[in-house]
Amino acid sequence: MSTLLVILGVIAVAVATYLVLLYTGKIKDADGDFIPDVVEDKVEDIKEDVAEVKALAKVLSGNQIRLLIGVKDGKYQSVYTKVFGRIKPERDDLFVKNLNDEYGTFNAEFDTTLAWGPFSPQLSLVTPDAEDDSPEEGDDWV
Numbered sequence: 001m002s003t004l005l006v007i008l009g010v011i012a013v014a015v016a017t018y019l020v021l022l023y024t025g026k027i028k029d030a031d032g033d034f035i036p037d038v039v040e041d042k043v044e045d046i047k048e049d050v051a052e053v054k055a056l057a058k059v060l061s062g063n064q065i066r067l068l069i070g071v072k073d074g075k076y077q078s079v080y081t082k083v084f085g086r087i088k089p090e091r092d093d094l095f096v097k098n099l100n101d102e103y104g105t106f107n108a109e110f111d112t113t114l115a116w117g118p119f120s121p122q123l124s125l126v127t128p129d130a131e132d133d134s135p136e137e138g139d140d141w142v
């Protein structure tokens with residue numbers, strides 16, 4: 001029972017403090033609805049942001065992206081992360097410009113026509129030498 005009284009007392013003090021700050025003008029409330037203007041402005045900003053994101057999602061719903069995919073070490077797929085293009089308009093020049101850039105090299109084999117489709121890497125895998133010159137466990141070391 002005393003816990004409930006303490007909780008009610010804390011709430012009463014908080015409400016009283018809020019009302020005093022509101023009455024003295026420390027908390028601005030232009031329309032007098034007991035909701036601070038700062039909170040109302042933030043809520044309005046968030047509503048505008050959400051509407052903007054919803055509009056963008058609606059406009060870009062059919063949007064597709066283009067990636068440059070390469071082959072590393074003859075077997076691992078790799079995505080070029082310097083440029084992500086669109087299907088329409090198909091801007092190969094952006095990929096070429098970035099690939100030719102000093103810091104834009106793609107450390108993988110890829111189809112230089114930048115066309116989507118099956119691609120067979122030309123470089124062969126580096127495999128360990130077949131011949132093994134190391135001594136067997138039972139061999140003499142001297």
Ligand SMILES: [Ca+2]
Pocket residue numbers: 029030031032033034035036037040
């Ligand atoms: Ca208000």
